[in-house]
Amino acid sequence: MSDRAYDAILLDLDGTLVDERDQIHPHTFASLRTAVQRGVRVMIATGRSELATIPVLDRLGFDTPAVVYNGAGVWCPVQRRMLEERVLSDRTLTRALDFGERHGHMTVTMCIGIKYATKPRTAPEQSALHDMTGLVVADRATMLAHRAIRATLFSDHHATSGEFASELEDAIAAPVYITHFPLSALPHHRNSKLLVCDVQPPCKGKAEGLRVLRDLYGIQAERVVAVGDASNDVPMFEAAGLAVAMQDSMREAFEVADRVIGANASGTIGDLVSELFLA
Numbered sequence: 001m002s003d004r005a006y007d008a009i010l011l012d013l014d015g016t017l018v019d020e021r022d023q024i025h026p027h028t029f030a031s032l033r034t035a036v037q038r039g040v041r042v043m044i045a046t047g048r049s050e051l052a053t054i055p056v057l058d059r060l061g062f063d064t065p066a067v068v069y070n071g072a073g074v075w076c077p078v079q080r081r082m083l084e085e086r087v088l089s090d091r092t093l094t095r096a097l098d099f100g101e102r103h104g105h106m107t108v109t110m111c112i113g114i115k116y117a118t119k120p121r122t123a124p125e126q127s128a129l130h131d132m133t134g135l136v137v138a139d140r141a142t143m144l145a146h147r148a149i150r151a152t153l154f155s156d157h158h159a160t161s162g163e164f165a166s167e168l169e170d171a172i173a174a175p176v177y178i179t180h181f182p183l184s185a186l187p188h189h190r191n192s193k194l195l196v197c198d199v200q201p202p203c204k205g206k207a208e209g210l211r212v213l214r215d216l217y218g219i220q221a222e223r224v225v226a227v228g229d230a231s232n233d234v235p236m237f238e239a240a241g242l243a244v245a246m247q248d249s250m251r252e253a254f255e256v257a258d259r260v261i262g263a264n265a266s267g268t269i270g271d272l273v274s275e276l277f278l279a
Helices: 026-037 050-060 090-103 123-129 140-144 161-172 205-217 231-239 251-256 268-278
Strands: 008-011 041-044 066-068 073-076 081-085 106-111 114-117 135-137 150-155 177-182 195-200 224-228 242-245
Touching (some): 026 268, 041 066, 041 205, 050 066, 050 073, 066 205, 090 106, 150 161, 161 177, 161 195, 205 224, 224 268, 231 242
Parallel strands (some): 008 041, 008 224, 114 135, 224 242
Antiparallel strands (some): 106 114, 106 150, 150 195, 177 195
């Protein structure tokens, strides 16, 4: 065991490691690279698909696998493949699509290497899809014919994403892991009024990253620093040795964080890495 208090850092992407242009601050990049050279494990834990995560992993150039789909998958940047993937059952996927059709919610199903979407009907729905990688518009039969890791539904008429998620969970009536948020929480959609629910197979969310670090590298949870900004970061916050929230985090993240640092567009994560891993 090293003399450091921590041996790994688990990093969210949007609102945390990357800015609104999907870039990593140079100071943060340099600090992470030095930390890796000194034996620190740097792991990404994101709600993104593997397709949307790969460009960031390629820029980082590290060999530690990434947790994607909010814990439902683990992508290896070296082997360029999924090491783990959980898929929605046929029943769950059918019920999610039924719910979307019945209530008029645009729905996207995400599979390895491709995403399928129902046809957007409004400008806000069209805008919600514009930065999704590997997306094609498809019919219900096509969506049901492919094993999906996630079903994402969009609402324009619920008061809160929590209300939306509760209705969807009741309709599915099967074990799932649901994350939800206003689309405006994402940097590229600040003006959107849509609410989002992501339906994933049962898992521990981003806390799956702590399991992977333990199983692959023998790093225990108490020696892991987790950094994030949103409600879907709470599982890893609650399991990690140190939970760090960004300055502009959601309330749910603030409530369980051990400390708060600066804005993600600054080099604040670089400062954190220097303090905890390089001092």
